[in-house]
Amino acid sequence: MALLLAVVAAPLAADELRPAVVELTEREAGQWTLEWKLPVAATPGQSAAMLARPVIPNVCTMEGEPVQRAAPLALYGSTRLQCSGALADQSFGLTELLGSADAIARMVPLDGEVQSFRLTAAEPIATIAAAPDRWQVARDYFLIGTEHILLGWDHLLFVIALVLLVGKTWPVVKAATAFTVAHSITLVATTLGYAGLPSRAVEALIALSIVFLAVELAGKLREPDRETWTRRAPWLVAFAFGLLHGFGFAGALAEIGLPQGEIAAALVAFNVGVEAGQLLVIAAVLALLAVINRALPVIEGPAIRAATYGIGIIGSFWMFERVLL
Known part of the structure; x- marks a missing residue:
């Protein structure tokens, strides 16, 4: 992996x-x-x-x-x-x-x-x-939001790392929902012209959020009983980084534009699609972990460790690339 x-x-x-x-x-x-x-x-x-x-x-x-x-x-x-x-x-x-x-x-x-x-x-x-x-816009932007999570690798890795870190179903769903609420705030604010950050800085900070979760996950593997803010309140960390990811979503939407007269419907549908995509990813990762735990429990630890370092390496590569190039 x-x-x-x-x-x-x-x-x-x-x-x-x-x-x-x-x-x-x-x-x-x-x-x-x-x-x-x-x-x-x-x-x-x-x-x-x-x-x-x-x-x-x-x-x-x-x-x-x-x-x-x-x-x-x-x-x-x-x-x-x-x-x-x-x-x-x-x-x-x-x-x-x-x-x-x-x-x-x-x-x-x-x-x-x-x-x-x-x-x-x-x-x-x-x-x-x-x-x-009237429903065409909602359907289209719902699918775009879902695909943006499933095929947008940086957001996808963030969600996967969050699932691996939290591990339990409902805490993960709560953290993912907090992530959605947060990115919805900055997405709407940016789209309506009330906020904004340079895209270069946003992309670097998104990569940093992936590295942060990978470091937290590596620490959990070494010291499973040690408490940190991220482990105690993953929803809070997800919310904070969700604000950053919202600027990234806004950049993607700016590329394709929003339909005049249907901006509200498009934004709502896009966010609902993102949440649906996140839940699909969460369900898939949790199901995979459950299968490994039952069928091949001996490889669960090494598999999570390999995924952790793979995610951390990719996030670090992206961060330096986006800062230096």
């Missing part, structure tokens, strides 16, 4: 789960712009135009060829459209989503309500509805 964690450490960074964004915006009557951003690394020597092509409504025509550029970690593109007639029941999106990424698609008319859609690698095209679906 420690070797596996060490192997995956290098290419990963904070808040990597940033879905692609595809936005169809009306600039003036009949004039639209389709823009997209795919968080992928372009293949060296491959033309950006070969990576993805826009899918436009049937009632629209492109004014010239799409403009695309490949950056080290993203593909940006845009095209101008001339449209005649209503866009209800029309489709837009991309021919493919690279790397099996998810995407948030938005249709932003001059008059009328914004519509949001969640695209997947299997369904990279959205169909515009005659009237917006």
Whole structure:
């Protein structure tokens, strides 16, 4: 487990789960712009135009060829459209989503309500509805929040370390809930413009929170009877670090944006999704520990020790990387 964690450490960074964004915006009557951003690394020597092509409504025509550029970690593109007639029941999106990424698609008319859609690698095209679906935003941002925990490695390692440190079901759930409450506070405050920290500092502090839990866990393995603030009140420590992680979540949401008129629903759904993802991780780790304890109790100690040092090494690597580079 420690070797596996060490192997995956290098290419990963904070808040990597940033879905692609595809936005169809009306600039003036009949004039639209389709823009997209795919968080992928372009293949060296491959033309950006070969990576993805826009899918436009049937009632629209492109004014010239799409403009695309490949950056080290993203593909940006845009095209101008001339449209005649209503866009209800029309489709837009991309021919493919690279790397099996998810995407948030938005249709932003001059008059009328914004519509949001969640695209997947299997369904990279959205169909515009005659009237917006109120529940669509909640569903999409709930899934984004869940995926952000399950695929966002720094937050995932923090939750795993917290589970290993606390060990018992209800104390872990309470600590995870305190973590959710805390990051919800800073996420909302940052999104609404009442707070904010530089992203570089936030990412370094998130890595430091992982190292802190790994050190606490290593200390518990050496001296299981020694009491510390973290062991007495894990929910308090989770709450304190949750405030930091909230700034990281805010950075991820800033990349994809929030739907106008549905900001509250999107924020609530995102946070509920994060909590659901955390509970899934907690259940999986506790179940794995229970299986090991019953079937192979002799390896439980060495397995936890290996995981502890693997998590600590990765967190330390991230911390120095984010401070020095």
